[in-house]
Amino acid sequence: MTSSLAISPLRALLALGTALALCGSAAWAHQDAAGTKVAHGAQAATAPAGGGARPAPARKPRPQLGSGVAFAPDGALWLAGVDLQGRMFVQSAPVPAEGGWRWTPPRILDTGGDAISADGENRPKLVFGPQGTVLVAYTQPLAKPNTGYVRLLRSTDGGKTFAAPVTVHADRQVITHRFESLGFDAKGVLHTVWIDKRDLEAAPKVGNKPNYRGAAIYRNTSSDGGATFGPDIKVADHSCECCRIALGQGADGELRAMWRHVFQPNVRDHAIAVLRAGTPGAAAPGVATPGEPVRATFDDWRVDACPHHGPGLAAAEDGFHTVWFGIRQQGEEKVAGVRYGRLQADGTPRPDTVRMLPDDRAEHADVAAQGQRVAVVWRSTDGMTSTLKAWLSADGGQTFQVRTLDSVQGENDFPRLVQSGQRMVVVWRNAEEVKVHDIRF
Amino acid sequence: MTFGSKQQRSADRERPVGRRGVLAASMALALSAWGGPALAQAQAGRKLRVTLNSVVHFDETTWARLVDKGPRPAAYIFTTTFCPNCPDAFEKLRTFVMDSHRPVELVVVLMDVDGPKALEHAHHYTGATRLYTFHGFEPAIRQSVDPKWPNVTPYMVLLGRDGSVQRSIGVPEPAMLKKWLP
Numbered sequence: 063m064t065s066s067l068a069i070s071p072l073r074a075l076l077a078l079g080t081a082l083a084l085c086g087s088a089a090w091a092h093q094d095a096a097g098t099k100v101a102h103g104a105q106a107a108t109a110p111a112g113g114g115a116r117p118a119p120a121r122k123p124r125p126q127l128g129s130g131v132a133f134a135p136d137g138a139l140w141l142a143g144v145d146l147q148g149r150m151f152v153q154s155a156p157v158p159a160e161g162g163w164r165w166t167p168p169r170i171l172d173t174g175g176d177a178i179s180a181d182g183e184n185r186p187k188l189v190f191g192p193q194g195t196v197l198v199a200y201t202q203p204l205a206k207p208n209t210g211y212v213r214l215l216r217s218t219d220g221g222k223t224f225a226a227p228v229t230v231h232a233d234r235q236v237i238t239h240r241f242e243s244l245g246f247d248a249k250g251v252l253h254t255v256w257i258d259k260r261d262l263e264a265a266p267k268v269g270n271k272p273n274y275r276g277a278a279i280y281r282n283t284s285s286d287g288g289a290t291f292g293p294d295i296k297v298a299d300h301s302c303e304c305c306r307i308a309l310g311q312g313a314d315g316e317l318r319a320m321w322r323h324v325f326q327p328n329v330r331d332h333a334i335a336v337l338r339a340g341t342p343g344a345a346a347p348g349v350a351t352p353g354e355p356v357r358a359t360f361d362d363w364r365v366d367a368c369p370h371h372g373p374g375l376a377a378a379e380d381g382f383h384t385v386w387f388g389i390r391q392q393g394e395e396k397v398a399g400v401r402y403g404r405l406q407a408d409g410t411p412r413p414d415t416v417r418m419l420p421d422d423r424a425e426h427a428d429v430a431a432q433g434q435r436v437a438v439v440w441r442s443t444d445g446m447t448s449t450l451k452a453w454l455s456a457d458g459g460q461t462f463q464v465r466t467l468d469s470v471q472g473e474n475d476f477p478r479l480v481q482s483g484q485r486m487v488v489v490w491r492n493a494e495e496v497k498v499h500d501i502r503f
Numbered sequence: 504m505t506f507g508s509k510q511q512r513s514a515d516r517e518r519p520v521g522r523r524g525v526l527a528a529s530m531a532l533a534l535s536a537w538g539g540p541a542l543a544q545a546q547a548g549r550k551l552r553v554t555l556n557s558v559v560h561f562d563e564t565t566w567a568r569l570v571d572k573g574p575r576p577a578a579y580i581f582t583t584t585f586c587p588n589c590p591d592a593f594e595k596l597r598t599f600v601m602d603s604h605r606p607v608e609l610v611v612v613l614m615d616v617d618g619p620k621a622l623e624h625a626h627h628y629t630g631a632t633r634l635y636t637f638h639g640f641e642p643a644i645r646q647s648v649d650p651k652w653p654n655v656t657p658y659m660v661l662l663g664r665d666g667s668v669q670r671s672i673g674v675p676e677p678a679m680l681k682k683w684l685p
Contacts, residue, residue, distance in 0.1 A: 124617075124641075181615070207584060207585075207623065207624060208584070208585055208587070271591075303585070303587050304585045304586070304587075365655070365672055365673050366588045366591070366592065366673050366674065367586075367588050367592075367655050367656060367657060367658075367672050367673040368583070368585070368586040368587065368588055368589070368655065368656050368657075369653075369654075369655045370583070370585075370586075370654060370655070370656070371653075371654065371655075387653065389653075389672075398651070398653045399653075422651070423650075425653070425654065443642035443643070443646065444646070445563075445643050445646060445647075446563075446640055446643045448642065472640050473640055
């Protein structure tokens with residue numbers, strides 16, 4: 063009681079100060095935006111802050127153009143994306159008898175009101191499976207920043223109708239489950255892999271920070287085309303936090319996942335692992351067991367930063383083709399860029415095949431291969447103009463020829479390569495349309 | 504147009520706020536309402552760090568103006584909402600600035616969100632003197648800052664009083680910081 067009385071004046075003063083401050087906060091915001099110098103925390107510089115200050119006018123929301131593309135079994139090209147209202151849609155383009163690909167009008171899918179992440183490296187994915195299965199996966203961002211659930215829309219009638227979305231992973235903490243990728247292996251088993259922060263959250267803290275590098279890669283499998291899922295299984299600790307995961311099916315029919323990893327102490331190179339179901343060592347028959355990850359790139363890029371730039375992966379006749387972004391020390395110089403290289407079947411690199419793409423502005427490259435034909439595509443942006451470029455090889459990646467395929471002004475997605483048999487196309491969405499370019503070697 | 508939100512504050516981590524601190528904070532908050540943030544800063548000294556509650560747009564023309572006419576010395580931290588390394592890098596830079604006892608503009612530029620969404624992330628950068636958000640085509644704005652910037656964050660640019668411009672992915676090296684604030 064005595065104590066309570068003693069601090070009453072203090073509380074009153076605090077309340078008064080807080081109330082006055084809250085009353086004045088609107089005026090404060092106005093002053094700030096008008097360019098008046100502000101000084102919180104760090105001491106403000108003495109020069110006027112008006113150099114770039116400009117009141118913020120109302121703006122259009124930035125379009126979310128990140129899309130998933132795939133060929134349907136009948137050869138039609140499909141796209142899943144998000145429209146300006148944030149709604150998931152699919153549209154398709156039948157195989158052209160002559161002329162170009164013509165898209166059907168977008169068809170809105172019911173996602174039960176989910177918010178959908180569809181920007182840059184985190185975009186909807188579209189996959190066709192056995193027996194008329196069509197899957198659309200996406201990250202549903204949750205209220206807390208950088209958190210999300212991996213959600214799945216499933217069709218069993220070739221995409222005519224889709225069931226209500228389900229959450230793919232068993233863990234339901236409001237944490238990161240994002241940047242999903244999914245695909246079927248040659249046996250028809252569906253593999254889903256994503257970036258997950260449950261181990262980061264559970265790690266002991268040093269000070270107020272978890273003692274854990276990066277995030278983790280988790281996965282599960284479904285043997286019934288996405289109707290049910292097995293348990294969440296950790297593929298690897300210490301992945302980078304916000305780069306896409308590339309999937310590729312090897313000559314053995316098994317899927318590989320390749321992601322940006324944080325090797326000790328802070329080396330942001332790449333790792334690759336086999337996504338294997340029912341192998342020796344599994345806890346029970348049918349329970350998936352991941353292959354041991356191996357290091358796939360050796361840029362030795364040491365940085366505590368976020369590249370937002372995941373790799374691309376495609377099967378070669380004797381291993382894999384891959385593209386990735388990194389910064390590599392070359393002599394006295396740190397050379398940033400997107401590189402191409404070949405991997406052995408076990409995922410280890412072939413250093414003699416590594417080379418820079420012929421464009422120092424290349425970003426978010428994709429790769430596809432069919433036999434000896436290899437295509438690498440990327441976006442190259444110079445101010446408001448973005449250019450779609452391709453690097454094509456007809457000898458298994460030994461030599462390449464560069465081509466410029468297209469250019470566009472303003473907002474656009476990263477280019478997506480997709481193939482079916484001998485056909486290979488690159489799909490490039492911008493704010494106005496979705497362009498398709500057949501790759502001809 | 505600005506995007507206002509409730510004012511927030513946070514105490515300095517190293518020095519817990521006792522009774523005197525509460526009084527100082529209260530007085531500072533009150534004074535901030537009447538006299539603006541600079542006065543609040545002067546009263547509260549280093550014990551109070553305030554989260555910004557407004558944003559300013561950053562477009563393809565902003566950087567040239569800042570380099571030409573903006574305050575110096577200054578640090579610009581370009582970041583995204585999904586960059587977990589960025590708040591730590593900002594804090595290291597802020598600590599260096601505070602230890603230097605120099606007047607420095609410490610600016611955060613959020614590249615992927617605007618308006619209220621940007622303000623939701625402002626608490627990660629308590630102590631910043633200004634919060635910008637990208638307004639326009641992100642690659643074009645990025646290239647107006649540095650054509651060779653490969654979209655890795657945090658990307659930091661240090662503008663020295665002597666006109667020097669130094670760039671760093673992640674926290675700048677000590678030699679770079681020393682050159683910036685000798």
